Amino acid sequence: MTTAALGLGTYRIRPSALSDAAVRAASDPATAWIDTAPNYLGGTAQTVLAPALARHPVPVATKVGHLTRQAAKDAESDGAITSEDAKRGHCLSAPYIHWQCARNRTELGRDRLDLVFTHNPEQAGDDPYEALHGAFTALEAEVAAGTLTAYGVAAWDGFDTGTLSVPALHRLATEAAGTDRHHLRAVQLPVSLVNATALAQALEGDGPIAQAADLGWQVYASAPLFGGELPHLATRELTALLNPELTVAQACLLAAASCPGVTRILLSASTPAHWTEALAALRSPAIPVPTLRKVLDVLAAG
Template sequence: MTSASLGLGTYRIHSLALSDAVIRAAADPTSAWIDTAPNYLNGQAQSLLAPALAQHRIPDSTKIGFLTDRAARDAVLDGTLTTGAAERGHCLSSPYVHWQCSRNRTELGRDHLDLVFAHNSEQTDGDPYEALRDAFTALEAEAAAGALSTYGVATWDGFDTGTLNVPALHRLATEVAGTEHHHLRAIQLPVSLVTATAFTRPWTKEARSPRPPTSDGRSTPQHPCSAGNFPTWPPPNSPHSSTPASPSPRHASSPRPPAQE
């Protein structure tokens, strides 16, 4: 899989600037990458990207998980989503994952997806790993059908809270695929001076760290300036902090990101 040195995020980019941003990203097609999702820009990001992507063949990643109101209505009408899941606005069930992957291909104007992230599994009702099992099952089937190359897990604080860890994700993908030669290849998580999990955790199997699941896996840090709210600044225990540290993995006053990230 291509190893990008710079990626274009499309969560909060202005829609009128999108085409120009793709052209700039395509200036070095050997290292560029575009990251999007079906719920970005109020559900318009993928369709707005399609014309520019048709002219510039650079790799992209998209997601499954969060639903726009329109996608939820369409999925319910197609019988792939329950009314309850539609009301929650988030789903990782196998039927929905297949449905959204097909919709992603249509909206992006591509018959093959480079990378699909299971989006914020910590938002699901119940056990995130069971939700991911359903998602991985569908994504492995999509890969077997030649409809996608690889898949991954995108999370805001799943590693910070201990909800997720890479060895467990690797084991889950192996169980689903029936082999260690699965298609789980990437994780995406925020990184900044105050959200530094990608750099501060030990890179060992024993640690709950963002270690790539295989030797050719990729870790994709995303800068949270355009993808959610900053945690509290200054951080707890810093020389400039007047707030005592919280014993929890995430500081109590740190705002959670908007649900659509």
């Protein structure tokens, strides 16, 4: 068993710390990765990242879906979204996908995007799959145009509630591309000892993580420390079960990174110390599946 690689998440990071954090994330070319979105940090994350990315060409995942107030105003003015989309603040229509991909390229200073996630498609009205079909078709067109390498689906609770499933997404991408050699290559979802549904399923070889891994997709674990709250909720006794040589935060991070099928852990680490501690944790041996099962049983009984 191996642990997942570490990647920089930019959702909760302090704006003043973002540029330096990006440089730290780029320090190891073998694992470097940054995850962002056009609505992060009030819509400024991508432009703040751009100078660091120009100096350090680290791969970046960005997103389409959520609109800031300014982005909604601009997109509506350009005819890419309707006034109802603008009011809702979320859209996955094909015209919007193309508009947002172009804006992402401009803000990031990239001619080609590495990976674009459809962001929280479970919020896309009554039928997320109908919205995703149009989105996937547009994203396949971006790939064909040479402006995108691959795309994915980033959900918060869509997999837990059953609104989304990996097999259904695979079928939808096949329809959109006209072949099973589509470019849907990744999913992103919360994985932690608190958001433990997908983790528990993966330990039994089931659920979205295992299904994505079986297809050869990348699996990105978001919120591994539950927004920074998990280290305050966990106990030293729990840490001792996971790895007694680690801090509470390190042990909780290693638990998520040890989930079978997870390929990358996304952490919003604003300080060099936090990043170094995270790297040290992920260099530890993976926590065995029986131990992870025991820890989840303890938490369920608590």
